[in-house]
């Protein structure tokens with residue numbers, strides 16, 4: 001469908017080699033260009049500030065931000081220094097170390113309900129353990145979650161999953177046993193009555209309700225007023241635990257979990273991404289009586305060679321320092337986010353392209369739809385995938401790197417300025433013309 005070649009010749013050549021040596025040419029399907037009609041993605045050589053530079057010498061304003069893992073800007077000198085200092089003390093100990101204690105103590109202060117925490121190497125492991133913990137704490141089987149959300153790539157959460165899985169139409173991954181599917185229930189996001197009905201009728205089998213308090217995996221979709229409160233109340237009324245998956249949202253909108261801003265508390269919270277400052281990390285926390293169930297304090301098993309990795313922990317501490325020292329950070333991200341969203345809306349209105357734009361702080365997402373708003377996964381499914389693909393390809397040609405999927409969010413960073421946002425808005429104008437040209 002798309003004959004135009006996006007990446008330069010060096011990226012093209014690398015992609016051909018990658019296709020031979022790496023399944024699908026990518027180590028994470030979200031990085032592929034399948035949703036844009038295929039072709040080589042730009043191969044990145046280095047990153048600095050708000051920019052990525054590819055092997056063909058092209059620069060891109062980066063709105064992917066490692067799929068939400070970054071917020072401070074690429075190659076921040078303070079982060080590089082923290083990493084350098086930590087690495088000189090050794091890369092991995094396989095033993096307890098001071099940094100993990102400091103980091104745990106700081107997270108206890110930032111995350112109400114976290115009387116204790118545990119670190120893992122990824123968000124997937126954090127959510128996987130949180131679900132196991134909820135099942136152990138309640139003695140129940142069923143995991144309740146929401147259509148189109150993404151919580152990592154272990155079996156149970158790939159049933160009805162969003163994000164990269166939806167991009168490829170793999171909302172039902174192959175290889176998941178029927179027995180695991182039988183214990184997962186997927187409900188529509190933002191439909192409190194549906195969740196209440198299900199929980200009232202069947203909730204006594206429910207171990208937990210797992211939810212992204214603000215969705216970042218079928219675009220950016222905020223909970224409608226009352227949704228989280230009603231779901232949490234209905235879950236607790238039947239003795240199920242509430243897990244907020246804040247792997248994307250923690251530190252994205254404020255210096256801590258977003259649930260503090262939303263006014264609803266979970267029983268267990270998971271985090272990851274931004275905290276690691278570019279290194280792999282994940283974790284979960286809860287009140288003492290729940291966390292004490294985890295081994296060696298209790299019978300729920302979780303460990304990991306990389307858990308509490310000294311380099312990840314050093315980068316996490318540096319991230320918390322940098323976020324903590326920059327009092328105006330989230331205000332600036334919100335100003336830039338608003339300007340970007342307004343510019344995109346203006347351009348779409350001027351050209352008569354039906355478009356819904358969601359924005360919160362430095363997170364923005366576009367939905368090519370003539371419906372008045374998008375509130376759930378089915379709404380995103382009804383958006384115009386071809387218009388989206390043409391738009392993102394046109395942006396890429398102008399040096400603006402957007403996530404190559406209608407289910408992913410654009411993220412601003414501390415390194416983005418009005419200059420990048422203005423350039424982006426001008427590029428949007430040309431890209432919308434490409435959408436209309438069809």
Ligand code: PMP
Nearest residue numbers: 122123124150151152245247248
């Ligand atoms: N939960 C959410 C909400 C996520 O967005 C992701 C990753 N996109 C995960 C969990 C899994 O995290 P990781 O990729 O670190 O395993």
